[in-house]
Amino acid sequence: MMVSVHGRVERDLIRMVVRRGLLLMVGVLIGTVSLCAQDRTLGSAESDCTEKSSEEGRGQGERCLEHSLSVEYRPNYILPTNDFLKGENIYRQTIPYSASVHLRYAFGFRPGSQADRIYGGAYQGIGFSGYFFPDPEEIGSPYAFYLFQGARIARIAPAFSLNYEWNFGLSTGWKPYDKNYNANNKMMGSKMNAYIDVNIYFSWRFSRLFDLNAGGDLTHFSNGNTWVPNAGLNTVGLKAGVTAWFNRKDRLIPRKVRTCKTGGFPRHVSYDLTLFGSWRRKGVDYYGQGQIASPKAYPVVGFNFSPMYNLSYKLRLGLSLDGVFDSSANVYLEDQIVSVGDSPDLVFKRPNAGRQLALGLSGRAEYVMPYFTVGFGVGSNVFHGKGDLDALYQMLYLKINATRNSFVHIGYSLQNFQDPNFLMLGVGFRFNNRYPRLR
Numbered sequence: 001m002m003v004s005v006h007g008r009v010e011r012d013l014i015r016m017v018v019r020r021g022l023l024l025m026v027g028v029l030i031g032t033v034s035l036c037a038q039d040r041t042l043g044s045a046e047s048d049c050t051e052k053s054s055e056e057g058r059g060q061g062e063r064c065l066e067h068s069l070s071v072e073y074r075p076n077y078i079l080p081t082n083d084f085l086k087g088e089n090i091y092r093q094t095i096p097y098s099a100s101v102h103l104r105y106a107f108g109f110r111p112g113s114q115a116d117r118i119y120g121g122a123y124q125g126i127g128f129s130g131y132f133f134p135d136p137e138e139i140g141s142p143y144a145f146y147l148f149q150g151a152r153i154a155r156i157a158p159a160f161s162l163n164y165e166w167n168f169g170l171s172t173g174w175k176p177y178d179k180n181y182n183a184n185n186k187m188m189g190s191k192m193n194a195y196i197d198v199n200i201y202f203s204w205r206f207s208r209l210f211d212l213n214a215g216g217d218l219t220h221f222s223n224g225n226t227w228v229p230n231a232g233l234n235t236v237g238l239k240a241g242v243t244a245w246f247n248r249k250d251r252l253i254p255r256k257v258r259t260c261k262t263g264g265f266p267r268h269v270s271y272d273l274t275l276f277g278s279w280r281r282k283g284v285d286y287y288g289q290g291q292i293a294s295p296k297a298y299p300v301v302g303f304n305f306s307p308m309y310n311l312s313y314k315l316r317l318g319l320s321l322d323g324v325f326d327s328s329a330n331v332y333l334e335d336q337i338v339s340v341g342d343s344p345d346l347v348f349k350r351p352n353a354g355r356q357l358a359l360g361l362s363g364r365a366e367y368v369m370p371y372f373t374v375g376f377g378v379g380s381n382v383f384h385g386k387g388d389l390d391a392l393y394q395m396l397y398l399k400i401n402a403t404r405n406s407f408v409h410i411g412y413s414l415q416n417f418q419d420p421n422f423l424m425l426g427v428g429f430r431f432n433n434r435y436p437r438l439r
Contacts, residue, residue: 067107067247068108068125071104072213074238076099076235076238078096084187095135098133102127104126104127107125127148146167174188196221197219199215199239211245212242213241216239217236220233230281275303276302277300278424281298302323304428322361322379325357328356358385360393362380376395377397391415393421397424409426
């Protein structure tokens with residue numbers, strides 16, 4: 001009986017997802033046909049980015065931005081990475097798929113401008129997405145707000161290109177684990193979770209104002225070890241959508257653009273100082289019988305001082321001195337004497353501060369784009385309090401430019417390429433920044 005109920009719910013969800021996806025695409029196509037007619041009528045009209053004859057006017061034209069709205073539909077296969085997804089749920093069946101609908105705003109640089117030529121038609125913006133799962137009773141109906149950025153990988157034809165894109169944001173609306181009301185869902189431990197997505201797709205400019213996009217994507221949801229459980233959710237799937245550009249002048253991707261002097265890139269060493277903090281949950285050894293989650297959230301604070309060699313507009317390499325105070329490091333259960341058959345009380349103890357401090361050295365590589373920098377680091381603690389801190393560590397992070405010489409830092413640290421460590425939320429400052437100002 002349970003299987004038949006699940007089958008009915010699954011079929012209903014499939015119908016709902018397909019119906020919403022088809023309605024979305026029909027609406028987009030109707031709007032596309034209507035606006036394409038306007039595009040043909042107004043094709044000779046002036047763009048918002050009109051060219052000026054004076055030197056001052058040309059400079060203003062080069063700085064002009066192009067704006068767009070897009071909608072996407074993304075069906076996904078859920079990777080069965082934990083027991084809940086494999087069948088330990090109320091339906092006693094695997095949860096194999098999900099789907100999402102996305103609405104996004106983006107802006108890009110005028111074709112031919114310095115920024116456009118250097119960064120391969122880069123665009124960036126904000127998005128909103130809603131998700132559908134076969135088991136909303138235990139998973140929820142989450143939605144996400146996110147930042148995204150993409151650029152061209154290769155121009156395949158005058159109106160056809162291969163592109164990449166990343167999404168990073170926050171999702172909410174999850175139904176987290178609760179031992180009394182949602183005991184099966186040991187996948188998500190919190191109502192809010194980080195959302196990370198990367199995708200590669202083909203884009204066809206079928207008119208001056210419209211693009212058709214299709215490709216594949218990978219998605220990850222987790223709470224960054226700020227709550228337990230934290231098994232997370234991973235999906236792989238497809239994406240399809242339409243982008244409407246409001247003030248794009250040309251339909252084709254030009255083979256050659258008007259030459260414009262950019263000057264050689266001034267290679268130099270800059271210095272980034274990052275201060276971060278967060279909190280984390282900890283699994284503690286239970287007297288040699290496995291691990292048990294500590295009920296406490298432990299604060300983490302640290303810094304990175306990173307001399308970075310700027311090789312080009314898009315690449316920085318360097319080293320970093322990394323210091324951290326992790327108040328969860330080397331936490332242990334207090335030894336107790338109990339009667340035979342009794343269970344000991346769970347008393348979590350922290351060692352002295354010296355066993356929770358570490359100073360390490362890491363190698364860094366950063367991919368630099370307008371407004372955002374994506375970085376990766378691998379390092380090892382050189383001076384540390386042993387135990388939990390005697391390990392390799394890895395970092396993946398995003399720097400969001402606040403001013404020319406300051407940024408917001410959002411990152412995540414792993415140990416030994418697999419064990420969750422902690423979030424890195426903070427601010428940073430850049431010194432000796434000789435990066436050219438682009439028009």
